[in-house]
Amino acid sequence: MAEGKHKTRTIKIDTVARVEGEGALHVAVKDGVVQDVELRIFEPPRFFEAFLQGRHYDEVADIVARICGICPVAYQMSAVHALEQIFGVQVTGALRDLRRLIYCGEWIESHALHVYMLQAPDFLGYDSGIAMAKDHANMVTRGLRLKKAGNAIMTLLGGRSVHPVSVKVGGFSRVPRRRELESLKDELLWARDAAIETVHWVAGFEFPEFLPDSLFVALRAPDEYPFNEGQIVSGNGLRISATEFERHFAEQQVPYSNALHCTLHGSPYFVGPLARLNLNHDHLSPLARQSLDGTGLALSLRNPFHGIIARSVEILYALEESLRLIERYEPPPSPGVPVVVRPGTGMACTEAPRGILYHRYRVDADGIIREAKIVPPTSQNQSRIEQDLRLFMPRLLSLSDDKEVALACERVIRCYDPCISCATHFLRLELDRD
Amino acid sequence: MGQPRSHSKPRRSKLGVFKFASCDGCQLSILNLEDDLLALGQVLDIAYFPEASSDMGAGPYDIALVEGSITTSEDAHRILSVREQAKVLITIGACATAGGIQALRNWADVEAFKRVVYPSPQYIRSLTTSTPISEHVRVDFELWGCPIDKGQLLRVLTDLSAGVQPRLPSHPVCVDCKRRGIVCVMVAKGVPCLGPVTRTGCGAICPSMGRDCYGCFGPAEGSTQGPGLPPNTASLAKQFHQGLQLIPIEVLRRFRGINGYVKPFREESQAWEDVKREA
Numbered sequence: 001m002a003e004g005k006h007k008t009r010t011i012k013i014d015t016v017a018r019v020e021g022e023g024a025l026h027v028a029v030k031d032g033v034v035q036d037v038e039l040r041i042f043e044p045p046r047f048f049e050a051f052l053q054g055r056h057y058d059e060v061a062d063i064v065a066r067i068c069g070i071c072p073v074a075y076q077m078s079a080v081h082a083l084e085q086i087f088g089v090q091v092t093g094a095l096r097d098l099r100r101l102i103y104c105g106e107w108i109e110s111h112a113l114h115v116y117m118l119q120a121p122d123f124l125g126y127d128s129g130i131a132m133a134k135d136h137a138n139m140v141t142r143g144l145r146l147k148k149a150g151n152a153i154m155t156l157l158g159g160r161s162v163h164p165v166s167v168k169v170g171g172f173s174r175v176p177r178r179r180e181l182e183s184l185k186d187e188l189l190w191a192r193d194a195a196i197e198t199v200h201w202v203a204g205f206e207f208p209e210f211l212p213d214s215l216f217v218a219l220r221a222p223d224e225y226p227f228n229e230g231q232i233v234s235g236n237g238l239r240i241s242a243t244e245f246e247r248h249f250a251e252q253q254v255p256y257s258n259a260l261h262c263t264l265h266g267s268p269y270f271v272g273p274l275a276r277l278n279l280n281h282d283h284l285s286p287l288a289r290q291s292l293d294g295t296g297l298a299l300s301l302r303n304p305f306h307g308i309i310a311r312s313v314e315i316l317y318a319l320e321e322s323l324r325l326i327e328r329y330e331p332p333p334s335p336g337v338p339v340v341v342r343p344g345t346g347m348a349c350t351e352a353p354r355g356i357l358y359h360r361y362r363v364d365a366d367g368i369i370r371e372a373k374i375v376p377p378t379s380q381n382q383s384r385i386e387q388d389l390r391l392f393m394p395r396l397l398s399l400s401d402d403k404e405v406a407l408a409c410e411r412v413i414r415c416y417d418p419c420i421s422c423a424t425h426f427l428r429l430e431l432d433r434d
Numbered sequence: 435m436g437q438p439r440s441h442s443k444p445r446r447s448k449l450g451v452f453k454f455a456s457c458d459g460c461q462l463s464i465l466n467l468e469d470d471l472l473a474l475g476q477v478l479d480i481a482y483f484p485e486a487s488s489d490m491g492a493g494p495y496d497i498a499l500v501e502g503s504i505t506t507s508e509d510a511h512r513i514l515s516v517r518e519q520a521k522v523l524i525t526i527g528a529c530a531t532a533g534g535i536q537a538l539r540n541w542a543d544v545e546a547f548k549r550v551v552y553p554s555p556q557y558i559r560s561l562t563t564s565t566p567i568s569e570h571v572r573v574d575f576e577l578w579g580c581p582i583d584k585g586q587l588l589r590v591l592t593d594l595s596a597g598v599q600p601r602l603p604s605h606p607v608c609v610d611c612k613r614r615g616i617v618c619v620m621v622a623k624g625v626p627c628l629g630p631v632t633r634t635g636c637g638a639i640c641p642s643m644g645r646d647c648y649g650c651f652g653p654a655e656g657s658t659q660g661p662g663l664p665p666n667t668a669s670l671a672k673q674f675h676q677g678l679q680l681i682p683i684e685v686l687r688r689f690r691g692i693n694g695y696v697k698p699f700r701e702e703s704q705a706w707e708d709v710k711r712e713a
Contacts, residue, residue, distance in 0.1 A: 015484050015490065017484045017485075017487060017488040017490065018484075018485065018486065018487065018488060044454070044455040044505045044506045044509060044560060045505075045548075045551065045552075045560055046455055046505070046535075046536040047536065047539055047544075047547040047548075047550070047551055048551075049550055049551050050539075050542070050546070050547035050548075050550040050551055051535075051536075051538040051539065051542065051547070053550070055687065056684070056687065059687070059691075062648055062691075062692075063535060066457050066459075066534075066535045066580065066692070067457060068457050068458065068459075069456075069457040069458045069459020069460065069461070069462045069581060070458060070459070070462055072457075072459070113462075113465060117465060117486060118486075121488075127487050127488040127489035128483075128486050128487030128488065128489065129486065130471070130472065130475045130480060130486065130487065131487065131489065133472050133475070137472070140472065141472070144468045144469070144471060144472075145468070147465075147466075147468060148466075148468045148469075151466060151468075158643075159639040159640065159642065159643040160581075160636070160639055161466065162459040162460075162462055162463060162466070162581040163459060163580060163581055163650075165639055165640050165643050165645060165648075166643045166644075166645070168645075173640075173643050173644040173645035174643045174644035174645075253552055260552070335644065407488075410488070419458075
């Protein structure tokens with residue numbers, strides 16, 4: 001295909017589809033060698049960290065939820081944990097369980113959306129989940145019902161699934177009665193079986209051979225799969241608390257994107273379901289463990305395309321965990337613990353569906369936010385996505401049709417379930433073949 | 435005898451979903467239709483919905499759903515072309531309808547905002563304001579909410595595809611609480627609830643969860659066009675201040691939130707800006 005002395009080829013994706021938010025990709029190729037890969041996030045900046053300044057701490061959970069409609073609970077959780085650290089508030093027992101439960105709901109909803117509606121169409125050759133439904137109605141219906149089961153947990157605990165209203169510093173504005181939670185059980189038991197089938201289904205997809213050397217980062221707790229708590233650990237031995245995050249991780253701005261790139265000691269790293277599974281598989285619940293073993297895959301999983309398997313295993317884990325938490329639920333004496341405002345700085349990291357989400361707040365003596373910093377999972381994965389594309393591109397260059405190259409690049413990007421709305425504070429592909 | 439009548443199926447309405455500055459939550463509400471989503475896909479031709487599909491069908495569209503507010507000059511341009519391609523343009527959610535939470539920049543120095551978030555603010559192109567779609571193009575129907583109520587969305591789409599002019603109720607959330615027998619949180623707990631001035635649509639979620647309404651669905655009846663009176667924000671604000679002992683800045687923040695840039699709420703927060711300055 002290449003003629004002449006220097007062949008430039010530019011591959012452009014103007015809008016990366018089936019991701020949350022807006023972005024583009026620009027790839028420059030010269031003499032068959034990839035020169036440049038730029039993931040351009042043109043989602044307009046929304047300046048959350050700036051307008052949080054001057055707001056009362058009690059408003060933060062409602063405001064930060066609006067960063068992302070797909071994972072509002074993650075933003076609420078990182079926020080309330082960081083603020084509780086400042087005020088010396090401990091949320092334990094049933095209130096802690098309920099926070100874990102609403103987070104399970106968000107993982108189920110977000111993961112089911114990605115597995116069935118956004119990524120499965122790549123493996124089965126469709127443009128969308130809706131188009132896939134024409135030939136695979138049972139699968140799509142199962143996926144939507146799974147997603148609905150996650151939404152049902154969020155709606156019961158939070159009033160609604162998009163931007164729940166009950167999460168607050170110290171606990172909740174209202175906690176459910178035992179029988180309300182029990183009303184979820186039948187559907188969650190169905191969903192647990194559907195999740196087992198999901199793991200089996202996605203494990204049967206055809207995966208490209210692709211084993212980049214990734215540095216995985218996730219939370220790790222002593223005796224449970226991580227949601228709200230744990231130390232930040234990496235595959236190469238990092239073990240720190242959230243208070244030390246900014247001493248190891250740094251956000252850099254690149255001129256071509258509205259999202260900041262975050263690196264660990266200057267290197268790209270990988271957060272999200274695959275990283276969590278690799279670093280926490282010993283804490284999986286029985287059926288999730290069994291289903292993962294049933295895939296015959298050896299840990300750790302390094303192929304980013306296996307993210308869909310990790311995500312499915314986590315749906316199953318979140319369902320087993322939800323059922324366990326519901327089983328042992330006794331309503332707490334009060335929906336929240338008392339909060340006494342004091343000035344200070346607090347940091348927290350929790351596991352959003354797409355990976356670790358870091359928040360830092362400085363609060364004055366009146367409880368007013370003076371400074372806020374938020375590092376979402378997608379800005380952490382962004383450098384890793386670019387590196388994967390650089391490694392994956394050479395095998396695509398034999399394709400003469402730029403459109404096919406672009407589609408293959410989008411598939412790589414979607415492995416990370418990037419959430420571009422979160423990261424602007426994502427995609428058009430431009431492939432420059434020189 | 436004339437020609438036999440054709441019984442061919444009527445053409446499906448072509449739908450486009452467009453995103454501007456937003457959190458994607460209202461688009462997610464479309465996917466959250468779950469049970470009705472596949473049926474909707476049969477009634478409507480979902481031609482352009484990049485968040486859900488790689489198949490990006492070109493316009494024109496019978497119905498355009500627009501999420502998000504206008505915050506960049508590119509987007510101020512793009513909305514013109516969406517309008518040109520759409521027979522009916524519907525804004526979905528607080529961002530598109532009122533400017534959204536990011537309209538808080540409208541009271542701030544955006545250059546200073548850039549410096550807070552970005553180390554190299556010169557690369558960031560952004561307008562100094564976040565404005566609703568209706569400030570840029572004609573809007574045929576507005577769906578309020580942060581997020582929108584998926585039941586309201588389904589109703590409006592069903593009405594439109596049946597050729598019916600959609601209508602949604604616009605009374606205050608307060609009425610919903612009375613109807614449902616939810617204990618008034620302002621009376622019982624002394625919290626500054628925006629229910630008396632906020633449009634119905636969510637189902638009074640916040641009071642039912644034991645907390646104050648914070649105005650996700652914008653001002654109640656008559657606050658934009660149409661019949662009725664604007665909500666009595668002044669009276670409610672006075673109650674917050676004198677009855678609940680909120681200081682002026684707290685009253686101001688109450689109205690300057692999710693829908694803070696829409697006129698009745700904007701004017702009320704401005705009034706308390708003045709009270710604060712005099713104090």
